[in-house]
Amino acid sequence: ETGVTQTPRHLVMGMTNKKSLKCEQHLGHNAMYWYKQSAKKPLELMFVYNFKEQTENNSVPSRFSPECPNSSHLFLHLHTLQPEDSALYLCASSQHQTGAPNTGELFFGEGSRLTVL
Amino acid sequence: GQQVMQIPQYQHVQEGEDFTTYCNSSTTLSNIQWYKQRPGGHPVFLIQLVKSGEVKKQKRLTFQFGEAKKNSSLHITATQTTDVGTYFCAGPSGGYQKVTFGIGTKLQVIP
Numbered sequence: 001e002t003g004v005t006q007t008p009r010h011l012v013m014g015m016t017n018k019k020s021l022k023c024e025q026h027l028g029h030n031a032m033y034w035y036k037q038s039a040k041k042p043l044e045l046m047f048v049y050n051f052k053e054q055t056e057n058n059s060v061p062s063r064f065s066p067e068c069p070n071s072s073h074l075f076l077h078l079h080t081l082q083p084e085d086s087a088l089y090l091c092a093s094s095q096h097q098t099g100a101p102n103t104g105e106l107f108f109g110e111g112s113r114l115t116v117l
Numbered sequence: 118g119q120q121v122m123q124i125p126q127y128q129h130v131q132e133g134e135d136f137t138t139y140c141n142s143s144t145t146l147s148n149i150q151w152y153k154q155r156p157g158g159h160p161v162f163l164i165q166l167v168k169s170g171e172v173k174k175q176k177r178l179t180f181q182f183g184e185a186k187k188n189s190s191l192h193i194t195a196t197q198t199t200d201v202g203t204y205f206c207a208g209p210s211g212g213y214q215k216v217t218f219g220i221g222t223k224l225q226v227i228p
Contacts, residue, residue: 043218056215090159105150105162
């Protein structure tokens with residue numbers, strides 16, 4: 001139990017479907033992240049939110065659309081995905097200290113395993 | 118942007134042998150973090166190093182941060198089957214809250 005909950009844990013979708021991944025953190029953190037983990041690749045940062053404001057978009061295709069309604073919830077809306085988007089999508093949170101160049105430790109959820117057919 | 122290189126990508130060891138993974142950055146890092154991901158699991162934070170030349174120990178794990186703050190290592194003494202997993206280093210990169218991960222070292226321990 002990490003304090004970061006992701007749903008669904010597994011998702012299979014067609015290329016024309018629209019689905020959403022959900023992340024909720026119960027740690028009182030102010031920053032939330034989406035990472036993509038593919039086989040034989042480093043963890044890829046997708047988006048960062050700080051106090052609900054997006055602070056990083058790491059050149060992610062527009063078929064991935066994040067939403068952060070408050071500091072505890074983060075969504076990743078998916079539409080017209082490609083088979084190469086199949087991966088483990090990890091949500092993380094941290095307590096970011098204003099003025100510091102780095103983040104605190106990242107607390108990851110268990111991930112949402114996405115398969116695009 | 119800043120890249121974090123990690124070697125080796127894979128390591129098989131006999132139980133009881135030592136294991137080391139190395140992390141190198143193209144730029145000076147303000148800090149470096151290490152994570153462990155068990156098979157089928159998610160990354161779990163192990164430690165953060167901040168100071169030049171810093172050495173920290175957690176039981177059989179020894180973490181080092183280089184004097185130039187561009188490299189780091191994780192050494193496990195007398196590996197056990199519970200050490201199996203992928204070990205990642207991670208460092209801040211460019212953006213205010215961007216954390217870049219190395220590709221990871223996958224450790225297999227043969228009983």
